Amino acid sequence: xxxxxxxxLATEGFHAPGxxxxxxxxxxxxxxxxxxxxxxxxxxxxxxxxxxxxxxxxLAMTSRRGKVVPTKGQYLGEQAYSFVRNGVAQDIIGAKxxxxxxxxxxxxxxxxxxxxxxxxxxxxxxxxxxxxxFAYGLAVLVWIVYNTVGIMDKGLLGYxxxxxxxxGVPGWILPLLIPLEFLSNIIIRPIxxxxxxxxxxxxxxxxxxxxxxGGAYLLLHATGSVVLKPAGVFAxxxxxxxxxLEVVVALLQAYVFTLLTAQYxxxxxxxxx
Amino acid sequence: MSGSLNMVGYGLAAIGPGVGIGLIFAAYxxxxxxxxxxxxRLQPIAILGFALAEALAIIGIALxxxxx
Numbered sequence: 530x531x532x533x534x535x536x537x538l539a540t541e542g543f544h545a546p547g548x549x550x551x552x553x554x555x556x557x558x559x560x561x562x563x564x565x566x567x568x569x570x571x572x573x574x575x576x577x578x579x580x581x582x583x584x585x586x587x588l589a590m591t592s593r594r595g596k597v598v599p600t601k602g603q604y605l606g607e608q609a610y611s612f613v614r615n616g617v618a619q620d621i622i623g624a625k626x627x628x629x630x631x632x633x634x635x636x637x638x639x640x641x642x643x644x645x646x647x648x649x650x651x652x653x654x655x656x657x658x659x660x661x662x663f664a665y666g667l668a669v670l671v672w673i674v675y676n677t678v679g680i681m682d683k684g685l686l687g688y689x690x691x692x693x694x695x696x697g698v699p700g701w702i703l704p705l706l707i708p709l710e711f712l713s714n715i716i717i718r719p720i721x722x723x724x725x726x727x728x729x730x731x732x733x734x735x736x737x738x739x740x741x742x743g744g745a746y747l748l749l750h751a752t753g754s755v756v757l758k759p760a761g762v763f764a765x766x767x768x769x770x771x772x773x774l775e776v777v778v779a780l781l782q783a784y785v786f787t788l789l790t791a792q793y794x795x796x797x798x799x800x801x802x
Numbered sequence: 803m804s805g806s807l808n809m810v811g812y813g814l815a816a817i818g819p820g821v822g823i824g825l826i827f828a829a830y831x832x833x834x835x836x837x838x839x840x841x842x843r844l845q846p847i848a849i850l851g852f853a854l855a856e857a858l859a860i861i862g863i864a865l866x867x868x869x870x
Contacts, residue, residue, distance in 0.1 A: 616842075724860045
């Protein structure tokens with residue numbers, strides 16, 4: 530009894546990571562809202578710019594001096610580009626008018642991939658999209674694009690009718706259906722889109738912090754039981770495994786974001802049946 | 803012991819999307835096993851269904867942190 534009680538006591542020095550760990554200080558060392566202080570430029574906003582630069586450089590380097598027999602870099606770039614162009618844009622939007630949207634989809638995909646992969650790059654180790662405001666920004670961009678595309682294609686009233694009245698439903702259910710469809714297609718879409726990207730990066734980064742700081746605490750400071758130090762080693766091993774999982778999540782979330790963008794554009798363009 | 807009961811609630815709320823995502827990928831694997839040439843057609847549909855089911859868990863985690 531006393532043994533387990535001391536084990537519980539020993540964990541009181543450990544501070545579990547939480548959302549507060551994502552409010553990084555800026556380069557003067559002060560944190561957000563410390564005595565009403567407004568941060569100017571943080572690591573996350575710099576990483577966002579770096580992400581755009583790296584994504585541009587990757588595409589520019591792999592597509593410059595294209596050869597008939599491609600080098601390894603050119604092959605990688607072409608494979609990734611044609612994955613988005615053919616696998617996402619062409620398949621979802623359709624062969625007729627997907628070409629206009631390929632630049633948007635390709636740049637979205639590479640921008641998000643590079644930014645997400647920052648979460649496991651040593652020394653950087655922070656995914657900008659684990660701050661929700663950046664994800665909101667991207668979702669607002671997509672929201673503007675698919676609504677504009679729909680309005681330009683069908684006119685304002687036509688687009689509203691197209692996106693709120695599904696084809697082939699009986700008239701008596703329309704008073705219920707129109708507000709629901711409007712809510713789901715116009716209001717909720719950008720919110721779920723940004724929250725999906727944000728929450729995946731957030732949860733992954735939180736897990737990494739938890740396993741690394743918890744593992745360090747168990748190894749170095751925890752006393753009271755012989756199983757705590759092996760548990761610390763186990764926590765570190767699990768943290769490494771989570772790091773690999775993060776790579777998969779980073780690629781998957783970029784793919785999902787691009788896929789949903791294409792899906793919404795294709796939904797706004799679809800003709801009435 | 804300290805912490806927020808919200809997280810217990812989120813854990814319970816994540817059961818639904820977890821089962822849903824499992825069903826989606828079960829159907830995707832099943833379809834691919836029966837007809838391997840359909841894999842490229844099924845993949846975007848499966849990922850899209852996964853993303854939509856996952857949205858519920860995502861809304862849950864956002865609310866778990868937001869609601870006091």
